[in-house]
Amino acid sequence: MKFVKFELKDRVGYVILNRPEKRNALNAEFVEELKTTFRNAEKDTSVKVIVIKANGDAFCAGADLGYLKTLQTNSYEENLADSTALMELFQLIYSLKKVVIAQVEGHAIAGGCGLATVCDFVFAVPEVKFGYTEVKIGFIPAIVSLFLLRKIGEAKSKELLLSGHLIDSSVAHKFGLVNYISPLVEIDEKVFIFAQKLCLENSSQSMEMTKKLISNAQHLSISDGLKLAAAENAKARETEDCKKGIAAFLNKEKIKW
The missing domain is CATH 1.10.12 (Lyase 2-enoyl-coa Hydratase; Chain  A, domain 2)
Incomplete structure (x- = not known):
């Protein structure tokens, strides 16, 4: 894998976003690697719980804007195929047979916030920002909107999706987007302990x-x-x-x- 690493520790599989020089921004190859990694982890009998985290300062900055620019010359059919790939990734994580935990230690923006949204649990450090900023660049938060509506309801979804505002972890927790907030020095251990309880008790x-x-x-x-x-x-x-x-x-x- 070029952009994704996978590690296993005591039945907890770690899917690690590994494009730190681009703030883990997503392009077509990155999305395909994530889909492959999650499918493999779902089939792997040595994995019971999955954690998605990231190397670098950002969890995920969303779509790679340079990549998006190249798509502007695409036909509708080509763009539909590309957006369908992201849809498949979000749907795969949401419906995966195994529990998926997002460990967010850096900002989760646009599609990156979408990645966290579709997980079953979200742990975050206090300093990170969450936001669906697509409307600020003339784009729309289309795919994630279906999952966000299910997760936090229409009123809060409109507040986030239509404003494009960034919110910190405490507000995201109040909205129901984040389950647990933990200091950076403790989050690795807190996530692992939580995942282990799921492995051992459920x-x-x-x-x-x-x-x-x-x-x-x-x-x-x-x-x-x-x-x-x-x-x-x-x-x-x-x-x-x-x-x-x-x-x-x-x-x-x-x-x-």
Whole structure:
């Protein structure tokens, strides 16, 4: 990989953005490398939880503006293919079978903020800024808007997407965009401890099924959503993890996940 590194530590897979000289700005090759890395990590049985972080001063500055400029001579079909690749990356992370944690130690701007948005959990240091600044350069935050609406609702999404304002971690936390704030000297350990708790205390099957239920239930009516929930409840009872978990609980044994 040219722009992405992958490391494994005690069942925690680290996807590391590694284009620091360009503030980890995204281009077509970078997006494809990220898609490949996440797909490989999803299939890797030695990985239970995934953390996305970055080398350099920025988490991700969004799209590489030099790359965007070259796209201005493209046809609509060529631009659609390019934007579809980013859509596929965001959708892949959002719907991945494994939990994904964003560890944000530098500014997350535009598409970079989108990368954090689609993760299941976001840890950030107090000093970083978040923002969807596309409207300031005549662009639109199209793909991330669907995920942000789900995450924080219409009012807060409009406030961020239409203003293009940068917000710090404390405001992002109040908005529901960030889950935990940690000092830079502690964030590595805090993220690892959190990821390890998920690895040791939670069933992989249960987390996968819960993520899928959360994703699929939101567009349904109450009636249809409850039917889906009841069906998933029934399916969960038949899984090996559920049988193992209940047996361990009844026998007062510690569950080893």
